[in-house]
Each structure stands twice: as structure tokens, then as C-alpha cells.
Amino acid sequence: MRHGSRMLAALLVVAAMGVAATPVAAQDTETLSVSFPSEDGSLTPYTFMTGYPLMMLVYDSLTWRDADGVAQPWLASSVRRGDGGRRVTVKLRDGIRWHDGRPLTAADVVFTYGYIGAYSHPRFTPQLRDIEFLTAPDARTVVFQLRRASLGFEDQPLADVPILPRHLWERRAAPPGLPVGSGPYRLVRHVVGKSYSFRANRAYFKGSPSAQELRVPIVTRESDAFSQLKQGSLDAVPVNLPAGAIRERTRRLEFAEGVSYSGTMLEFNLARAPFHSREARRAIARALRLDAIAGDKSGPGAMATAERGMLHPESAWSSRATLHRSDLPAARVAFVEQGIAPFTILASSGDGVRLEAARRVAKALRGVGGQVRVEA
Structure with missing residues (x-):
């Protein structure tokens, strides 16, 4: 005992360096295999643990951070401030649909923020503290009225909170089965403790992803992941390495670096x-x-x-x-x-x-x- x-x-x-190693020959492919270090539940906003990047393949947020870390409109076509910064008006893009074909509207956004406010989430709920109320004047407009001119509101919560489909979540509990979102991929298979399989959303509003299938085997040890990468059974391995770490560079491997924040x-x-x-x-x-x-x-x-x-x-x-x-x-x-x-x-x-x-x-x-x- x-x-x-x-x-x-x-x-x-x-701030560690996020490093993805990829074989040189695997740049363009219909199927991409990328390892993940742990089982992460069913990948809904209320069931993921450390797999936020995987979960956000399935869902979308109103804004998204660009390569410089600056929040830019995503589901939103525009985000504007008024009333001395206390009113934030979000216009949604036209024609966005959930994976089941139903339209994504401002009512889904109002529902999402109300749901997260009512059912506490350790990551998302604290980000809503400056929201006094929000409304949906029409199907493509959401107005946030803030208690104060919240600095960084366009980043958190707008770039962080995933939007939920009201028709599936309004019964309070996470819907059964695989998650339904609006994101670039749909989770089509989950073998607990072993793997996730995603299929591209060909109707995605930003265009269909270049990799039509995404396989995510769970590989718990970095050494095993690198071994599989070198053998060719993996196309990419996301790892955290100390800044300036000496990494093996071969003709078959390339490294893409970025700050993980x-x-x-x-x-x-x-x-x-x-x-x-x-x-x-x-x-x-x-x-x-x-x-x-x-x-x-x-x-x-x-x-x-x-x-x-x-x-x-x-x-x-x-x-x-x-x-x-x-x-x-x-x-x-x-x-x-x-x-x-x-x-x-x-x-x-x-x-x-x-x-x-x-x-x-x-x-x-x-x-x-x-x-x-x-x-x-």
C-alpha cells in the first residue's frame, strides 16, 4: 500500500517551446497521423482534460488567435466595441452549420455563454465575470454588455470559449455519443485509451482541411513517439522541449518550433x-x-x-x-x-x-x- x-x-x-517533428516526405497526405500523450475523454468542452487542441478541432470559438497570438474574427465576421468599451457587438458569418447540418446562429452563442455561466467550468466560467448580460437581436448578431471595459475580452473569452449547439445541450447534460460541433473536423471514432479518429468537415466555412483523415494514437512516452515517427507510422509528434535543446536532425525529419504559451x-x-x-x-x-x-x-x-x-x-x-x-x-x-x-x-x-x-x-x-x- x-x-x-x-x-x-x-x-x-x-513558456516552453512547443515543437512538432514531422517526416519530410509527409507534408501532403490524405491521412495524417499525429500522436497525443494521454487519453482525454470524449472531447466535449465539459469532458476534455488536457486535450483542448483536440477538442477545438471539433468546435469553434467566436475569434481565434493568429500566428502572432492576436485574436482575430473566426465564427465572427466582425467584433466591434461601443459604449466606452462596455458593449461588444459580434456579427456572425453567414451560412455556418453544425456537423449535423443545422445552422449555427446567435441563439447558440447566447445559449453557450448562459450555459457556461450556469454550470461552472474551471477554465471557461471565470472568463465570463465581466459579462452583465448578452442578447441576440437577430440570427447573426450577438451583443455583450459588460460591467466594465474588459481588456482582452476579444481574446478571453471570445477566442477561448467553444460554441455549443443549443439543440443538443439544452437538456443540461453533455449529449450522448460522439461530439457534434462546427469545427474543421468531426470525431468519428474513439477507442478509449488507444486512439481518436477524425474526418474532415468538407463543408467547413474556412474550406475543407487538406488532410481528410486525422488519426491520433495515444502514445504516452516521448521516446516511443519519436521511435514511431522515425519508423514512419507517425507523421508528426507534438512535444515540449527546453528552449535551445539539441535535437536530432535527419534527412527524414523536420522541426517546426513555436512558443507554447x-x-x-x-x-x-x-x-x-x-x-x-x-x-x-x-x-x-x-x-x-x-x-x-x-x-x-x-x-x-x-x-x-x-x-x-x-x-x-x-x-x-x-x-x-x-x-x-x-x-x-x-x-x-x-x-x-x-x-x-x-x-x-x-x-x-x-x-x-x-x-x-x-x-x-x-x-x-x-x-x-x-x-x-x-x-x-
């Missing part, structure tokens, strides 16, 4: 001792020097730490105050006083950046007397 508490790994705000956090299991105690959590925090974990050039992601909070320190809206300070002597005393039992940090074996972050956290905690192990 295993004793001690479990923590789900992840840790500070680090993903954060890494250390999350506690508050339902079990010792982390139901605030003092125990503070002891962990005092033991962690974020720059030693992620801020140097050899660290996981080698990017920004989060001493000033969750916003990137270069953001104009980030805190000017330091919110996190390590205190190793105080951490050593607290570990003894709190009697913190041995515990485990969980990290994904398919994410090298977060796995390395978890190992560095464990090392730091052992340095102040903690008995910690990492489980991938």
Missing part, C-alpha cells in the same frame, strides 16, 4: 493530509527557488518564472510586486514542525519539460528535509 500524499505536477509560469504549476491534493493545511503548503512554497527550477538556460523551458504571479512579467498588466519568495531556513523548520509525511509528485511521462520541472521541485524539497519522489 502506498502512503503519503499525491500532488499533480506542474509548477510556475514557464503554456504554464506549469504545482497543484496540491487538498483532500488529504498534509496539504489540507495552509502551513504545509507554505512550507513547500518557501522551499522553492523558481529561478533554479525554470529560469536558467538549462531549465525546463528556460523562460519566465512566476514570482510576480501568473501573468508573464513582460505583460503590462503583471504585478509589480514580488508575490513569491523562497526562505530555505524557514522551510526546513516548517517541514519539521508540520511533520510532513513522504509524498509523491505526479508528472506526465509524455512531457519532458514538466517531468524535468517535477524532478527539480523534488530535489529542492529534499534539500529542506522532504521525502519526495516523482512518478511519471
Whole structure:
């Protein structure tokens, strides 16, 4: 029997490099095979876990981020501000349809935002706090009235919240079967724990995707994914690698790089001792020097730490105050006083950046007397 508490790994705000490796010969194909590191449920907005990119193959949002990370109209044909920034008017594109052939209208948008407001979602519901109310004056117009001129509203929630088909979700629960959205792909097969299969939406308003079939096998280890890539059974492998990592380049492989904008956090299991105690959590925090974990050039992601909070320190809206300070002597005393039992940090074996972050956290905690192990 295993004793001690479990923590789900992840840790500070680090912008890791998102890297996709692809065979040179697999650029144009009817069928594309891309691995994913874990099973992710039925891929509806209320059942996905880490697979937001997969879920958004099925659904659409009102805006979408371009290559520079700036939200641009997507389902919307235009987004305009009024009333000193407190009124946002969204015009929908004409002729958009759900996968089952029914039209997508402003009523679906009003329903979606009302549904997410009524049935809490940890990612989407907090983004709606500035919405006072919204209306649909006609089938292609949605008007958001805001409590204040919410900065970034075009990005969150408009570029993040997937629009739901009212005719399938109005009975409150996620509809049975495979999800129905308006996105570029439809999920046609899901073998739990093994794979997802998508088929292109040929009637998509942006045009049919170039790959007509998308196979997504679940490959939990990066080493296995790269092996399958080299053997030719996979066409692409999305991975997180530390910035500047040396990668094998061969005649058969190409690498496309981009900043993932993903954060890494250390999350506690508050339902079990010792982390139901605030003092125990503070002891962990005092033991962690974020720059030693992620801020140097050899660290996981080698990017920004989060001493000033969750916003990137270069953001104009980030805190000017330091919110996190390590205190190793105080951490050593607290570990003894709190009697913190041995515990485990969980990290994904398919994410090298977060796995390395978890190992560095464990090392730091052992340095102040903690008995910690990492489980991938």
C-alpha cells in the first residue's frame, strides 16, 4: 500500500517551446497521423482534460488567435466595441452549420455563454465575470454588455470559449455519443485509451482541411513517439522541449518550433493530509527557488518564472510586486514542525519539460528535509 500524499505536477509560469517533428516526405497526405500523450475523454468542452487542441478541432470559438497570438474574427465576421468599451457587438458569418447540418446562429452563442455561466467550468466560467448580460437581436448578431471595459475580452473569452449547439445541450447534460460541433473536423471514432479518429468537415466555412483523415494514437512516452515517427507510422509528434535543446536532425525529419504559451504549476491534493493545511503548503512554497527550477538556460523551458504571479512579467498588466519568495531556513523548520509525511509528485511521462520541472521541485524539497519522489 502506498502512503503519503499525491500532488499533480506542474509548477510556475514557464513558456516552453512547443515543437512538432514531422517526416519530410509527409507534408501532403490524405491521412495524417499525429500522436497525443494521454487519453482525454470524449472531447466535449465539459469532458476534455488536457486535450483542448483536440477538442477545438471539433468546435469553434467566436475569434481565434493568429500566428502572432492576436485574436482575430473566426465564427465572427466582425467584433466591434461601443459604449466606452462596455458593449461588444459580434456579427456572425453567414451560412455556418453544425456537423449535423443545422445552422449555427446567435441563439447558440447566447445559449453557450448562459450555459457556461450556469454550470461552472474551471477554465471557461471565470472568463465570463465581466459579462452583465448578452442578447441576440437577430440570427447573426450577438451583443455583450459588460460591467466594465474588459481588456482582452476579444481574446478571453471570445477566442477561448467553444460554441455549443443549443439543440443538443439544452437538456443540461453533455449529449450522448460522439461530439457534434462546427469545427474543421468531426470525431468519428474513439477507442478509449488507444486512439481518436477524425474526418474532415468538407463543408467547413474556412474550406475543407487538406488532410481528410486525422488519426491520433495515444502514445504516452516521448521516446516511443519519436521511435514511431522515425519508423514512419507517425507523421508528426507534438512535444515540449527546453528552449535551445539539441535535437536530432535527419534527412527524414523536420522541426517546426513555436512558443507554447503554456504554464506549469504545482497543484496540491487538498483532500488529504498534509496539504489540507495552509502551513504545509507554505512550507513547500518557501522551499522553492523558481529561478533554479525554470529560469536558467538549462531549465525546463528556460523562460519566465512566476514570482510576480501568473501573468508573464513582460505583460503590462503583471504585478509589480514580488508575490513569491523562497526562505530555505524557514522551510526546513516548517517541514519539521508540520511533520510532513513522504509524498509523491505526479508528472506526465509524455512531457519532458514538466517531468524535468517535477524532478527539480523534488530535489529542492529534499534539500529542506522532504521525502519526495516523482512518478511519471
